[in-house]
Every structure is written in structure tokens, then in C-alpha cells.
Amino acid sequence: MNNNDKVAIMPCAGIGQIFGQITREVGYNLVDDLYPENTVLVCPPALAVDIQEDIDFINEYPVLVLNGCKDRCATKLILQKGGQVEAEVYLPDILKKEKISLKDEKRGKLGEKSKLAIQKMTEDASMLVKNLLNR
Template identity: 30%
Template sequence: MANEKKYALAPCSGMSPYGLITRAASVDTVKERDDLISICMGATSADREGFKQLIRKYPIIAVNGCEGSCVDKILEQKGVKVAKIINAQEELNSENMKPTDPVRLDENGEKCVLVMKKKIKELID
């Protein structure tokens, strides 16, 4: 672990291929590191018990799927300013990659996940 600080990843929960990539990349990255937890944006939006405290406990990295930046906006509505932001569509476009399925990871989707995991880790470290 290159970083002593703990972060929370908040991936997009949208129904686009980019949302799926953010969730898969976030879950994989959290599994691989002990300096990360993940935040459920659905539970955050619904004000589920315990999430008000959780979203204030650690600096949050918003892992947005697209330029809509819904993760940032939802957290802002909850009174939380994100510490860092990454946009999957932007990052994957810069690598000439585009996921195509909003619910299944095909070979191309898995490649997109690997790229996003690398980008998330670079943002943290």
C-alpha cells in the first residue's frame, strides 16, 4: 500500500456501459487494496441509515461514468464535497476504448475495467 490515507470510491450507478465499468473497476480495486472502501450511490441517494456518517468518514473519489457527473451531484446534495474525480467515458475515450453493454462484461468490457483500475490507482497514488 503506497498510501496511508483511506479513501472511499463512489462509482456511478447509471445504466450505461460506462456505469458498469465504474462499478466493476471500483469493486476490483477495493478488493485489491486495504486503503479503500466503496460507497453505494443508491443507498446514499435513498438516505439509507448509516450512510450519512459513512460518506463523511473518508475522502471520496467520485468515479463518474460520463460527463453527467451524477456521483458528484448526488454527494453535493448530501453536503459532501468529493476529494477527487475521475470520469470513465473521458478516460476510456483517451485510450480509444468504448464499452458496449450496460449489464454484461464482454472481452472489451473487461479490457475497459483494467484501464479504469489503472487510472483509479494512479489517481490515488
């Protein structure tokens, strides 16, 4: 049963892709900087191999998913592990809305366009965290 004193943040794994790096940075912004007392970060690899702490996170708290691409693997993993997605921020929607192109951006050294995408995605995700906490 979900309680609303915290929100579980589930970034996309996106290993080897810039999308995963961006969603992870957004997750860190939310958990480490903006809402350290009210969020927990779900680790996709840990959840995939049934680490109990991450299973508990998705069962105890409302889940905000940060999906990086059309595959929406973060959502799929939450559902596969028996969790429920309460809210989602979808990076391609942010890129389209803000007219940001990630062409030529590298995941190893994030450029200005990636940093702008992180900022905008963090803003959208932050509003959703506030809504989930205030239910």
C-alpha cells in the first residue's frame, strides 16, 4: 500500500545512451538536492534482480518514472515487478516542447543542450513530486 510521505523516483537505465544519463541526473537532482527528505531513488539494475530495498520502494511509495525513450523501459520494469506508476516524465516530450535537439551531445561529457534538457525535465518532475506528496 502506497503512503505519500515519500515518492520513489525511477529513472531510465539507458546504459550507453545519453537519455539514461539525462534521466539519472534528473533523479539525482530530485533526490539529492530538491527533496532529500521526501524521495528515494530506485536503482533499475537492483530492481531488475529483485533487491528487496528497491522492491519495497515501489510498493510503499507512489512511483514517478523518468522515461528516456519510446521503449519506456523504466515503466515496463516497474510494472513487471508488481509496482504501479503514479506519474511519468517522458524526455522526448520535454525535448519537443522545449525545441531541444540532442544531436552531437555525448553522454560522457554532457553539453549545454543536455544540461538544458536536465533542467527542464527536473522542473516538470519537481511539480509532479509536489503533487504526489500533497495527495
